[in-house]
Amino acid sequence: MGDHARVLIRSSARLIRRIAVTVVGVTVLGVGIALLALPGPGVLVIALGFLILSLEYDWARNRFELARQKAADLADQAVAKPWSTVLSILASLGLVGAGVAWGAVSALPFSSWWTGGSLIFGGLAALTTIIVSIRQARRHDTHPHAAAKLLPPAEAA
Numbered sequence: 001m002g003d004h005a006r007v008l009i010r011s012s013a014r015l016i017r018r019i020a021v022t023v024v025g026v027t028v029l030g031v032g033i034a035l036l037a038l039p040g041p042g043v044l045v046i047a048l049g050f051l052i053l054s055l056e057y058d059w060a061r062n063r064f065e066l067a068r069q070k071a072a073d074l075a076d077q078a079v080a081k082p083w084s085t086v087l088s089i090l091a092s093l094g095l096v097g098a099g100v101a102w103g104a105v106s107a108l109p110f111s112s113w114w115t116g117g118s119l120i121f122g123g124l125a126a127l128t129t130i131i132v133s134i135r136q137a138r139r140h141d142t143h144p145h146a147a148a149k150l151l152p153p154a155e156a157a
Contacts, residue, residue: 018056025053025060038118041125043071075133088130095123 029049035042047067053060078088096119102108103116 021052021056025049025055028052035122041122041129043067043074044125044129047071071129072133075129076137078130079133079137085130085134089127092123092126092130095119095126097123099123 026049029046032042032045032047032049035045047064047070050060050064050067054064077084079085099116099119099121101116102111102119103113105111
């Protein structure tokens with residue numbers, strides 16, 4: 001096989017990879033946007049879509065960081081106060097319960113395991129995010145220099 005054929009194969013493989021990453025990334029991004037209005041972890045799925053797209057596009061890397069920070073901020077808000085933590089956990093468990101009901105009870109509107117599965121996935125993703133946020137908040141609270149890191153250099157001294 002000549003050099004020209006190798007170059008052609010490499011460039012074709014790169015193009016196919018770019019197309020595949022684009023299709024998968026845009027699809028995941030679209031699902032995330034839909035989940036903003038539907039029950040589910042929309043911001044997390046949007047971040048995942050941008051993460052996939054960032055494999056091929058620099059602009060997506062910046063968007064991924066923004067979406068990741070937004071997801072982290074929302075998770076931190078969910079565990080900022082004890083009552084908000086409890087309500088967030090209850091809402092997440094409610095999503096899981098509703099998902100089981102929508103999958104098991106055929107009399108419910110739009111009843112199917114696809115609908116139920118998306119609700120269960122959303123609830124489990126929210127629970128996972130809450131647990132991670134609680135652990136981070138506890139780690140932050142128990143670290144002896146945590147308050148000093150939050151203050152600007154002039155106030156920390």
